[in-house]
Amino acid sequence: MTTTxxxxxxxxxxxxxxxFTHVPGxxxxxxxARFSTAAEEALAARSHTDEEFGTRIVATTDAWEHHPTLRELALHPRLGTLAERLAGMPLRVWGGEVLRKxxxxxxxxxxxxxLTFALLDSRLVFNAWIALVDVPAERGCLTFLPGSHRRGGPQRVALAEHTADPDNYLFTHWPELRWNPRVAVPVRAGDVTFHHARTAHYAGANTTDQARLSFLVTFTDAAATYRPLPGRDPLDLRPGQPLPDHRYPRTPRAPGATT
Structure with a gap:
């Protein structure tokens, strides 16, 4: 067996x-360098700032669908190969957005x-958070609660509960999560963290003098279906409809890759 x-x-x-897991380099x-340039282009073309929950994250709108270089990143074979290894099942790409703090x-x-925000019925939803600059703790790296994806209780809570109390809704339903260890994961540019959609996580403010720039790719079970949420039905799909291949393609894999 090789080191890889x-x-x-x-x-x-x-x-x-x-x-969650951290994959360096x-x-x-x-x-x-190329994807960072594309990310800034996409932000300049189509972006919005989160004012509702006060994070002031600047995010693109469907960047992977509108910018060919970022679509290349979302469909990167090395990324897709590893995602399917983690999942142990066929996947498709559900989204890809630039995030800047x-x-x-x-x-x-x-x-x-x-998962609170996911418009899906799926066996598995998870994200790849790709650092396009170095992200130490002071720049707002992600912090996770290990094992929180395996908690009991409801699979997910209503979006309205997050809206009403965004900082505490998870702890209201699962108070034991307050006592989980908290693991911060500082990353270098080119590193990726993968995290399950049920894994509780947090990111601090950016207190440095450089923007935190990242690209978030969302993967879902290839057999997932569309599930709008109350008050949130943005897609031209029917509830329960399988995701169309032309818009949400199967995850590409590197040549010769095996599961």
Whole structure:
């Protein structure tokens, strides 16, 4: 068994047991430079700022569908191959967005899980958070509650509960989560963290003098169906409809890759 195989086995175990994992250096320096430029272009073309929950994150709107270079990143074979290894099932790409936290103007992103917002019925939803700059703790790296994806109780809570109390809704339903260890994961440009959609996580404010720039790719079970939420039905799809291949393609894999 090669060192790479051993590392991948550890990464898979880490993801499944803790609900997140850190993969250093998935992108090369040249790739980071090219995708960073594309990310800034996409932000300039189509973006919005989160005012509702006070984080002031600047995010794109369907960047992976509108910018060919960012679509290349969302469908990157190395990323897709590793995602399917983590999942142990066929996947498709559900989304890809640029996220930027500017220095001096951002606020912490409160504790949440991503399944709260997911418009899907799926066996598995998870995200790849790709750092396009170095992200130490002071720049707002992600912090996770290990094992929180395996908690009992309801699979997810209503979006309205997050809206009413965005910083505490998880702890209201699962008070034991307050006592989970909290693991901050500072990353270098080109690193990726993968996290399960039920894994509770948080990100601090950016207190440095450089913007935090990242690209978020969302993967879902290839057999997932559309599930609008009360008050949130933005897509031209029917409830229960399988995701169309032309818009949400199957995850590409690197040549010769095996599961």
């Amino acid at each position: 195989d051993t590392a991948t086995e550890h990464t898979v175990e880490d993801f499944r047991e803790r609900g 998935l992108l090369t320096a040249d790739e980071v 500017d220095p001096g103007r951002s606020a912490p992103t409160g504790w949440h899980d991503d």
